[in-house]
Amino acid sequence: MAAQFSEDQQDTMNPIKAQAVPSAPPAVKGSYRSVSQGYDNVPDIEVGVGDAVDAHVQRQMRLGFIRKVYGILTCQLALTTIVCSVLALNGACRRFVMTTPSLMYIGMFGSFGVLFALMAFKNQHPLNAQLLFVWTLMEAYTVGVVCASYTAAGQGRIVVEALVLTAAIFASLTLYTVYSKRDWSFMEAGLSSGLLLLIFWGLFSLFFPALAGGLYSLFGALLFSGFIIFDTWQITERLGYDDHILASITLYLDILNLFLFILRLLSRDRN
Incomplete structure (x- = not known):
């Protein structure tokens, strides 16, 4: 299940300090005195200029952070699409993954270990990029096995429909x-509670398969749609500039889970 990460980290630059305007010497003539008084009353504009410069720098840093996050996310989704396409469309690969289900469980549980390592070394380049690639590859293989099983069952069209719907949503x-x-911060508590409910619902469905029906799939799709809104807001407003790895992982998991729940929902509807 998707794990959510949120942390309020803002690196800010100190505003430009205002410099004191030097006082004029004592005036000896009336006209000079009036000029001196007017000079002393001139407002200090450097504070306003400093604030404007600081706001501009913050805005540019935020835009750079957003570009980095969505650049990483694009690479993750491209790799996942390639892996899923090969496993689902290539007959030999499809037969291999269908006859070796143990590899899917290795990828599924192994991804948790890689994810913990990635969190520990998220700021150590290039190790963080290497771990992110391995983790994405494991996730892609797991999803690819699901797509291959649907294709083998003659439901390849549903996979394409779920992909299009997920991209559009x-x-x-x-x-x-x-x-x-x-401000979407109010969603945090509700989404966390919903995620716990979904996890326990899924665990109970292992013993009572009837519980994992269309309502379960619909709830999961709606929940991760909410996570997309909340996590997108965090990326644009809240997360620190060094959290690009966490942000890309969070959105990637939101998209994968949304895709899988839509796939389940469409499959049950067709059946």
Whole structure:
């Protein structure tokens, strides 16, 4: 399940300090005195200039952070799409993954270990990039096995439909969150509670398969749609500039989980 990470870290630059305007010497004539008094009353504009420069720098740093996050996310999604396509469309690869299910469990549980290592070394380049690649590859293989199983069952069209729907929902929610300019922090408690409910619901469904019906899939799809909104808001407003690895992982997991729940929902609807 998706793990959510959020932390309020802001690196700020000190504003330019205002310099004191030197006082004029005592005036000896009336006209000079009036000029001196007017000079002393001139407002110090350097404070305002400093604030404007600081705001501009912060804005540029935030934009650079956002570009880095979505650049990493694009690479992750591209790698996942390639792996899933090969496993689902290539007959030999599809037969291999279908006859060796143990590899899927190795990838599934191994990804947790790599993820913990990635969190520990998230700021150590290039180790963080290498761990991120390995972790993404494991996640991609796990999802690829799911896609291959649907294709082998003659439901390859559903996989494509789920992919298109996921892309459309993600793009729509991202644009809405960015342009709405709303504060979505109020969603945090509800999403955390919903995630716990989804986890326990999934565990109970292992013993009572009837619980994992369409309602479960619909709830999961709605929950991770909410996570996309919340995590997008965090990236644009809250997360620190060094959290690009955490941010890309969070959004990547949101998208994968949304795709898998939509896939389950479409499959049950067709059946």
